[in-house]
Amino acid sequence: MSDATLPQPQPPAPAAASPLRWLLSIAPTVAAVVAIGLVGYWGHSTDWRMPSFDELVGASVEAETPWCEEHNVPAAECVECQASLLPNAETYGWCDEHGLEPCPLCHPEVVQIESPPVIATQELERVAAVLDLRERAENVVGCPLNAQRVQFASVEAVDKAGIDVDLVQRRALVEAVEANGEITYDQTHLARLASRAAGSLWRVEKSLGDRVSPGDVLALVDAAAVGRAKAELLDALADVDYQQQTVDRLRPLAEEQIIPGARMLESETALQQAEIKLRQAQQSLVNLGLAPPVEELARLSPAQRAERLRLLGLSDELKATLDPESTTSNLLPIVSPIEGEVIRRDAVAGEVVGAQAPLFQVADTREMWLVLSVPTEESAYLMRGQEVRFQAEGLRTPIVGRLDWISTDIDPHTRTVSARAVLENPRGELRSETFGKGRVLLRDDPEAIVVPESAVQWDGSCYVVFVRDRDYFKPDGPKVFHTRPIRRGVSQGGFTEAIAGVWPGEVVVTEGSGVLRSQILKNNLGAGCTCGH
Ligand SMILES: [Zn+2]
Ligand SMILES: [Zn+2]
Ligand SMILES: [Zn+2]
Incomplete structure (x- = not known):
């Protein structure tokens, strides 16, 4: 079919067009008016737009081309009614793999x-x-x-x-x-730091936003419990010394049976008890976060021990800023266990702090x-x-x-x-x-x-x-x-x-x-x- 022989396309004709044409054929003028009313009513109830008067009249007058009403195209071109024009694609059935029909894949x-x-x-x-x-x-x-x-x-x-x-x-x-x-x-690199003993904040070393490394001291707390624990450790060390000397002195005498065996046993038991007390005193300091170098201390004189223990847990750098004579031995450092930044600080120097009250967060x-x-x-x-x-x-x-x-x-x-x-x-x-x-x-x-x-x-x-x-x-x-x-x-x-x-x-x-x-x-x-x- 060439362009020249193509039928003229017609305006859309609604389903109501057939009775409309019949009406128009018996009484063209009057019927058209009635029909417009009817179609208007129909259109209103079906959302169909009412065609203009010209369109309606045109449809009736120029209906020379046979028109497929059902498919709204010229009848000669209707692919639904002229199956040979565009045969339905072969049915391939439902494609299970891709979940549709037809399946282009x-x-x-x-x-x-x-x-x-x-x-x-x-x-x-x-x-x-x-x-x-x-x-x-x-x-x-x-x-x-x-x-x-x-x-x-x-x-x-x-x-x-x-x-x-x-x-x-x-x-x-x-x-x-x-x-x-x-x-x-x-959360695995976040530390909430509190004082391990009640006391007062003696000095605050780090501020919000400061970067810290593991072991850095953030603050020093003056805690009586620390001084007490250190004193107990010194006592225990002295007691172990004394009991050790006693055992050492008695052992040759016991071997030569100059003193009774029971006396020797007694002094050995006393030494063991002193050693237990030493370990307890050591543990008290460990619990406060201060690990005393017990073996090193044992080799020192009592005066050296006190000196060594006084600023236990403080870095040399920090010690250099303190007066060794006047500084209290109660100092408990709050130490960062991790690398990070101080993200929270609830600590003011001089403030009384309870044990476990959070003072810093480091992240x-x-x-x-x-x-x-x-x-x-x-x-x-x-x-x-x-x-x-x-x-x-x-x-x-x-x-x-x-x-x-x-x-x-x-x-x-x-x-x-x-x-x-x-x-x-x-x-x-x-x-x-x-x-x-x-x-x-x-x-x-x-x-x-x-x-x-x-x-x-x-x-x-x-x-x-x-x-x-x-x-x-x-x-x-x-x-x-x-x-x-x-x-x-x-x-x-x-x-x-x-x-x-x-x-x-x-x-x-x-x-x-x-x-x-x-x-x-x-x-x-x-x-x-x-x-x-
Ligand atoms: Zn059909
Ligand atoms: Zn058709
Ligand atoms: Zn498929």
């Missing part, structure tokens, strides 16, 4: 591009991996929009209907589990924790080692880390699962208690097949797009759009992934796809076929 000939694509094994593997990655929206077998077609009388009619199209394309796409998160200090901020609260239903997709991107409030660029711990229980209040990533923080820009949005990457796919979001329609049982027929622009080509179920993946940046169902290069309807969908549903609900197929 398994039957590339259904793809509406010039010649069927060759689907590489690699591509089939990619699709299989994407479908396997997590639960995907399922289409219902035999959904009503499956293998349907909508035909237009002409390209102009398509434009007039407000149909707009776009290409199916490949696009980089990230699929992730999204979760709210919070940055905290690395190693070179690494911070990101704790995500992952919705329970998403937690199944989490694995250690997955990349996490965290957009913290107040920071421009996302921070990247890797999941290194996933909680084995569910928070009973929030019904979420905690997952943790360690974040590098070399410049110290991450702050504890920063909130933000985290994404645990399941897939970073540079090759995803996508369509514009507006192209995808949900019909209640499957996701479909409308694909333009490959012969659409050929002069004789039917102006047809095919429904095609897709396996819907993620939506991102205005695009929706079609894991399967369409192929790059195909053309899908964007604007107006909703109109096509309701047109088909209306046809399906209608009285059915009037032309015998």
Whole structure:
């Protein structure tokens, strides 16, 4: 059929057109007025727009071309009524593997591009991996929009209907589990420091924000318990000395049986008891965080011992700042066990402090924790080692880390699962208690097949797009759009992934796809076929 012999496209004729024509044929003028009223009422109740008077009259007068009322195209071109014009694609049946029908991956000939694509094994593997990655929206077998077609009388009619199209394309796409998160200090590199004995703060050495190394003294507490413990240790050392001397003196006498054996045993027992007391005194100081060098002390004179013990636990550097004569021997240093930064200080010099009252917090901020609260239903997709991107409030660029711990229980209040990533923080820009949005990457796919979001329609049982027929622009080509179920993946940046169902290069309807969908549903609900197929 050439352009010249193409029948003139007709304006849309509603289902009510047939009785309308009959009315017009018996009483053209009067009936038209009545009909307009009737159609107006019908249109009101069905959302159909009432045509203008001219359109109605034109339809009746210029009805020379036989018109397929059911499919709203010239009868001679109707692909539904003239099966030979565009035979229905061979039915391949439901594809179990990809969950749709027809399946362009398994039957590339259904793809509406010039010649069927060759689907590489690699591509089939990619699709299989994407479908396997997590639960995907399922289409219902035999959904009503499956293998349907909508035909237009002409390209102009398509434009007039407000149909707009776009290409199916490949696009980089990230699929992730999204979760709210919070940055905290690395709890394994966080120290809460308290005085181990009650006393008063004698001197504060470090301030908020100061960097400290393991062993650094943050403050000195004047604690009577420390002086007491040191005195007990000195006593115990002296007692051990005395009992040792006694044993040493008596042993030769006992060997020569100058003194009775019982006397010897008595002195040995006394030495053992003195040694026990020494260990107890030593332990008291250890409990205060001060480890006395007992063996070294044992070799010193009593005066040297007192001197050695007086500033126990203080570095030489610190001792150099103290007057050795006047400084109390009660000093208890508060020492950082870790490398880090003073992040909290509740200590003021002179203040009375109780035992265990927290005075400092030191945190190693070179690494911070990101704790995500992952919705329970998403937690199944989490694995250690997955990349996490965290957009913290107040920071421009996302921070990247890797999941290194996933909680084995569910928070009973929030019904979420905690997952943790360690974040590098070399410049110290991450702050504890920063909130933000985290994404645990399941897939970073540079090759995803996508369509514009507006192209995808949900019909209640499957996701479909409308694909333009490959012969659409050929002069004789039917102006047809095919429904095609897709396996819907993620939506991102205005695009929706079609894991399967369409192929790059195909053309899908964007604007107006909703109109096509309701047109088909209306046809399906209608009285059915009037032309015998
Ligand atoms: Zn027809
Ligand atoms: Zn398939
Ligand atoms: Zn028919």
